[in-house]
Amino acid sequence: MSESLGMLDIFALLANGIGFTVLVTVTCSLTAMLVGLLIAGTRRLGFRAMNPFLDVYTYVFRGIPVLVLLFMVYFGLPGIGIKVPPLMAMALSLGLISGAYLAEVFRGALNAVDPAELLAAESMGMSRLQIFRYIEFPQMLRFSLPGMVNEFTSVLKYSPFAYTVGIPEITKQAIALTATTLRGTEIYFAVGVLYFAIFKILLMAVKFIERRYCAPDMLAS
Amino acid sequence: MSDWSIFRDDLIEQMPLILGGLGKTLELTAIISLTGFLLGIVVFYLSLSPSRFVRSIIRGYISFFIGMPLIVLLFLIYYGMPQWGISLSPFTVAVLGFTFNVAAYNAAYLTTAHNGLDPVEAEAARAQGFNRLQIFKLITLPQVLRLSIPALTNQVICNLKDSSVAFLIQYTEFFARMQEVAATNFQFFKAYFFSALVYLALVSLIVLASRALERRYILPT
Amino acid sequence: MPLISVHNLVKEFSGQRVLNGINLEVYEGDLKVVMGPSGCGKSTLLRCLNRLIEPTSGTIHFRGQDITGADVDIRALRQSIGFVFQQFALYRHLSVLDNVTLALLKLRGMSKAEAEEKALHELNRLGIATHRDKYPSQISGGQKQRVALARALAMDPVVIFFDEPTSALDPVMSREVADLINQMRAENVTMLCVTHDLRLARQISDRVVFLDEGVVKAEDTIDHLCNAHSDSKINDFFSSGVRGQ
Incomplete structure (x- = not known):
C-alpha cells in the first residue's frame, strides 16, 4: 500500500482515461443521434411499410441490457466470423440502444409541433421534404433538447462498460490503480467526481447552445 | 446445426444453475425495486422539507447519485469498504448500491409529478387543519404516485436490465451463469443471444403488468 | 373574366356532404366575405381552393385554368395564393x-x-x-x-385568403385586423375572407356571401340580410349577430 499516494495523484492517474471516456461517450451519442433521427424521420415522412420494423427495433433495443448486447457484439460475433473493434462494439451496443430511446424522444418532439404551422407551410407551397427540413426538424431538435440531454447523460453513465472490452477509459484506470494500491474508497470516489464533472461540463455546453439557438418560448428548462 | 444441439445440450445440462441465476436476477430486481421505491418516497418527502438545509442536502443526494455511473457506485462499495475492515457480500453491495441509485431516480420522478400538481389542494388541506405529514400521506403522495406510475414501472424495467451489471462484482445472477455456459462450449454468440431473449421476455412481462396497473390506477385527466 | 370561378363544388367526408354544390366568383380587386355558422363548410371551401383539401367534384377555375385536375402544379398554385390562418400559425x-x-x-x-x-x-x-x-x-x-x-x-400573391382572421383576437385587435384588410383593399389587393364575425364583416364590406349546409344561401348586403329575412336560417344567424353587438 503506497501511503504517499495523495488525492491529487489519484486524479492525475485517472485523468489518463478521461479522453477515452469522452471518446466512447461522443461516439455512442453520435451513433444514437444518427439512428434516432433515421427512425423518427422515416416514421414522420410516412413510409408506412417501414413502421413495423421500426417498432420492433425500438422495442427490442430498449429491452436488452447494454452489457448483454455489448458482450454479444464483442465476444459473440467473432464466433460467427465477424470481428468488431472495441469502440465499434460500444457504438453497436450502447449506441444502438440509446438510438432506440432517442427515436422515442424525437417522436414525442415531432408530435409537439403545431399542425397549424405545418398547414401554413403546405399552403405556402412547400413540398413534404421542405416542410420536414425547415419546420419540423428544427422544432423537433429544440423540443427534444431535455430528452437528448437525458440520453447523452445516460450514455456517459454506461460508458464505463467500455473497460470490459479493454478500452482504457477512467474506470479501467481505476481498476488497475485499485489492484496496486488497494485504496478503492478514494479511487472510486475520485472516479465519481470525474464523471460528475464531465456531466456538468456537458450540461453547460448544452445550456450554451440552447441560449444561442432557441426561440424564447421553446427553452427546455 | 450440431453447434446448436451442443449448445442446447449444455443449456439443458446447466439448467439448474441457469434457473438459479435467473432466480437471483429476479430476487435482486424485486428487492431493489421495492427498497428503491420506499427510499425514493422518503427522499421525496425530505425534498419538501421546510428546512432549506435539508432540501439542499437532498438536492445534493439526488444529483450525486443520478450523476454517478451505477457500476462506479458498486465498485466504490465493493472495493472501498474492505479498506475500512468491512467485507460485504456481492449481494449486499448490489442491494445497497442499487437502492441509493434507484431511490434518487424515483425521487426525481416524484418531484417532476409534484411540480405538475395544483398547490391549492395542499393549501386547502392546511386550511382544514391537517399537519404536514398528513397532507403528504393523504393528499400529495397518492396523486404523485398515480401520476408517476409510467416512470416508476419504467424504472423497474431498468432495474431488471441493470441487474446484469451485478455480475461485474461477482454476483452469480442469470447473466453470470450464461457466461459460464458460454465458457464451457465457446458458443458465446448463442449464449448471449439466448440471454438477450430472456431479458426481452421478462421486460415484456413487466410492460404488460404495468399497462394493467396504469389502466387501473391512473387518474382521469 | 373572374380571377376565381367555382362551379358546382362538392366535398364529401366519409359520405357526409360538407360542400353541396358551391358556385362563387371572385374578381380581381374584390374583397369577398363569406359568412355562415360554424360547420357550414366555409373553411373547407377555402382549403379546396388551394387544394389543401381535394374536392370530390365540381370545377375551380383560377385565372381561367381548371385547377382540380391531377396535372396541375399544386405547389405553384399555392405559392400564388396567400393564406392567413385563424391561429396565425407563425413558425x-x-x-x-x-x-x-x-x-x-x-x-x-x-x-x-x-x-x-x-x-x-x-x-x-x-x-x-x-x-x-x-x-x-x-x-x-x-x-x-x-x-x-x-x-x-x-x-x-394573386389573392389572399383569410380564414377566420379575428377568432383568436379580442375586439380591439379585431379592429386592427379590419383596418389592415381595409388598407389592403385600398391598395387593390384581391381578398377572400371567411368569417363568422359579423362585426368584422361590417367593418370591411357591405356585401357578404352567406353559406349554410354546404350551399350559397344568399349574396346580399349585410343590411338586407339583417332585416327580417324570409329565410329562417339567415334570420337566426344575422339577428343573433346584431344582438351580439
Missing part, C-alpha cells in the same frame, strides 16, 4: 423576419439580402418592422396577425 422557431423570408429563400430562391429587403418592405407596410428580431411568443395577437399577413404578402 415558433423563427424570428418575425425569418418567418417572412423563409418562403422567399427556399421557394423563390432569393438571396438573403433580397429576401430581407422584400420582407422588411412588407413588415414596414404593416408597421411592425421594429419587431423584426422578436419571436412569435414575444408579440401580441394583433401583431402576430400582421406578421402572418406580411408573410403572405411577401410572396406577391
Whole structure:
C-alpha cells in the first residue's frame, strides 16, 4: 500500500482515461443521434411499410441490457466470423440502444409541433421534404433538447462498460490503480467526481447552445 | 446445426444453475425495486422539507447519485469498504448500491409529478387543519404516485436490465451463469443471444403488468 | 373574366356532404366575405381552393385554368395564393423576419439580402418592422396577425385568403385586423375572407356571401340580410349577430 499516494495523484492517474471516456461517450451519442433521427424521420415522412420494423427495433433495443448486447457484439460475433473493434462494439451496443430511446424522444418532439404551422407551410407551397427540413426538424431538435440531454447523460453513465472490452477509459484506470494500491474508497470516489464533472461540463455546453439557438418560448428548462 | 444441439445440450445440462441465476436476477430486481421505491418516497418527502438545509442536502443526494455511473457506485462499495475492515457480500453491495441509485431516480420522478400538481389542494388541506405529514400521506403522495406510475414501472424495467451489471462484482445472477455456459462450449454468440431473449421476455412481462396497473390506477385527466 | 370561378363544388367526408354544390366568383380587386355558422363548410371551401383539401367534384377555375385536375402544379398554385390562418400559425422557431423570408429563400430562391429587403418592405407596410428580431411568443395577437399577413404578402400573391382572421383576437385587435384588410383593399389587393364575425364583416364590406349546409344561401348586403329575412336560417344567424353587438 503506497501511503504517499495523495488525492491529487489519484486524479492525475485517472485523468489518463478521461479522453477515452469522452471518446466512447461522443461516439455512442453520435451513433444514437444518427439512428434516432433515421427512425423518427422515416416514421414522420410516412413510409408506412417501414413502421413495423421500426417498432420492433425500438422495442427490442430498449429491452436488452447494454452489457448483454455489448458482450454479444464483442465476444459473440467473432464466433460467427465477424470481428468488431472495441469502440465499434460500444457504438453497436450502447449506441444502438440509446438510438432506440432517442427515436422515442424525437417522436414525442415531432408530435409537439403545431399542425397549424405545418398547414401554413403546405399552403405556402412547400413540398413534404421542405416542410420536414425547415419546420419540423428544427422544432423537433429544440423540443427534444431535455430528452437528448437525458440520453447523452445516460450514455456517459454506461460508458464505463467500455473497460470490459479493454478500452482504457477512467474506470479501467481505476481498476488497475485499485489492484496496486488497494485504496478503492478514494479511487472510486475520485472516479465519481470525474464523471460528475464531465456531466456538468456537458450540461453547460448544452445550456450554451440552447441560449444561442432557441426561440424564447421553446427553452427546455 | 450440431453447434446448436451442443449448445442446447449444455443449456439443458446447466439448467439448474441457469434457473438459479435467473432466480437471483429476479430476487435482486424485486428487492431493489421495492427498497428503491420506499427510499425514493422518503427522499421525496425530505425534498419538501421546510428546512432549506435539508432540501439542499437532498438536492445534493439526488444529483450525486443520478450523476454517478451505477457500476462506479458498486465498485466504490465493493472495493472501498474492505479498506475500512468491512467485507460485504456481492449481494449486499448490489442491494445497497442499487437502492441509493434507484431511490434518487424515483425521487426525481416524484418531484417532476409534484411540480405538475395544483398547490391549492395542499393549501386547502392546511386550511382544514391537517399537519404536514398528513397532507403528504393523504393528499400529495397518492396523486404523485398515480401520476408517476409510467416512470416508476419504467424504472423497474431498468432495474431488471441493470441487474446484469451485478455480475461485474461477482454476483452469480442469470447473466453470470450464461457466461459460464458460454465458457464451457465457446458458443458465446448463442449464449448471449439466448440471454438477450430472456431479458426481452421478462421486460415484456413487466410492460404488460404495468399497462394493467396504469389502466387501473391512473387518474382521469 | 373572374380571377376565381367555382362551379358546382362538392366535398364529401366519409359520405357526409360538407360542400353541396358551391358556385362563387371572385374578381380581381374584390374583397369577398363569406359568412355562415360554424360547420357550414366555409373553411373547407377555402382549403379546396388551394387544394389543401381535394374536392370530390365540381370545377375551380383560377385565372381561367381548371385547377382540380391531377396535372396541375399544386405547389405553384399555392405559392400564388396567400393564406392567413385563424391561429396565425407563425413558425415558433423563427424570428418575425425569418418567418417572412423563409418562403422567399427556399421557394423563390432569393438571396438573403433580397429576401430581407422584400420582407422588411412588407413588415414596414404593416408597421411592425421594429419587431423584426422578436419571436412569435414575444408579440401580441394583433401583431402576430400582421406578421402572418406580411408573410403572405411577401410572396406577391394573386389573392389572399383569410380564414377566420379575428377568432383568436379580442375586439380591439379585431379592429386592427379590419383596418389592415381595409388598407389592403385600398391598395387593390384581391381578398377572400371567411368569417363568422359579423362585426368584422361590417367593418370591411357591405356585401357578404352567406353559406349554410354546404350551399350559397344568399349574396346580399349585410343590411338586407339583417332585416327580417324570409329565410329562417339567415334570420337566426344575422339577428343573433346584431344582438351580439
